[in-house]
Amino acid sequence: MAGAAAALARTPEPPYYAVIFTSLRTQDDSGVDNGYGDMSALMLTLAAQQDGYLGVESARSALGITVSYWRDLDAIKTWKRHVDHAAAQKRGREEWYSAYRVRISKVEREYGM
Amino acid sequence: MAGAAAALARTPEPPYYAVIFTSLRTQDDSGVDNGYGDMSALMLTLAAQQDGYLGVESARSALGITVSYWRDLDAIKTWKRHVDHAAAQKRGREEWYSAYRVRISKVEREYGM
Numbered sequence: 490m491a492g493a494a495a496a497l498a499r500t501p502e503p504p505y506y507a508v509i510f511t512s513l514r515t516q517d518d519s520g521v522d523n524g525y526g527d528m529s530a531l532m533l534t535l536a537a538q539q540d541g542y543l544g545v546e547s548a549r550s551a552l553g554i555t556v557s558y559w560r561d562l563d564a565i566k567t568w569k570r571h572v573d574h575a576a577a578q579k580r581g582r583e584e585w586y587s588a589y590r591v592r593i594s595k596v597e598r599e600y601g602m
Numbered sequence: 603m604a605g606a607a608a609a610l611a612r613t614p615e616p617p618y619y620a621v622i623f624t625s626l627r628t629q630d631d632s633g634v635d636n637g638y639g640d641m642s643a644l645m646l647t648l649a650a651q652q653d654g655y656l657g658v659e660s661a662r663s664a665l666g667i668t669v670s671y672w673r674d675l676d677a678i679k680t681w682k683r684h685v686d687h688a689a690a691q692k693r694g695r696e697e698w699y700s701a702y703r704v705r706i707s708k709v710e711r712e713y714g715m
Contacts, residue, residue, distance in 0.1 A: 597707060
């Protein structure tokens with residue numbers, strides 16, 4: 490997704506959940522994006538308003554990776570079904586992505602610098 | 603990291619593990635990289651040779667995200683302690699990264715298109 494802040498997410502002590510979304514675009518990002526950039530930014534804003542949201546990290550080069558962090562599986566499920574998010578997912582499948590994977594994972598340990 | 607293939611990882615049926623590595627560089631990638639690009643490519647090659655390695659996905663824009671996939675926690679631990687990888691981690695802390703997070707997570711569910 491586009492529009493993510495250039496900062497690492499400040500997540501709480503594990504356990505919590507990570508949704509790892511990886512994707513290949515249907516076209517080069519330098520071309521017309523068919524509303525992709527605006528929708529990505531809107532989804533990041535909306536996600537941040539959901540109950541149980543803990544943060545997001547996003548980058549795109551040859552492929553795109555967006556990792557969003559959540560308190561529990563219920564929060565992930567509720568966000569997946571959010572009406573605006575569901576519409577974005579549909580456009581993603583139909584227009585923006587040639588392939589994508591969603592991996593739902595439980596963060597057991599975190600460290601860093 | 604640099605050097606990752608422009609493809610989504612083909613991982614097996616869950617459960618398996620994901621190591622989510624997110625980082626901020628000390629300097630712009632357009633400048634001199636102090637060996638970062640070469641080391642990143644070497645680490646991706648070496649990781650792929652480890653027992654229990656399942657795949658990797660990597661992207662960098664304002665921040666970098668590399669997600670590597672592993673069969674189990676033992677495989678992750680062995681790779682973390684690999685002598686060449688340990689040297690790369692040290693240079694990362696001292697030269698390449700202003701901040702990073704490592705999150706070790708268990709993938710419970712995967713789907714996509």
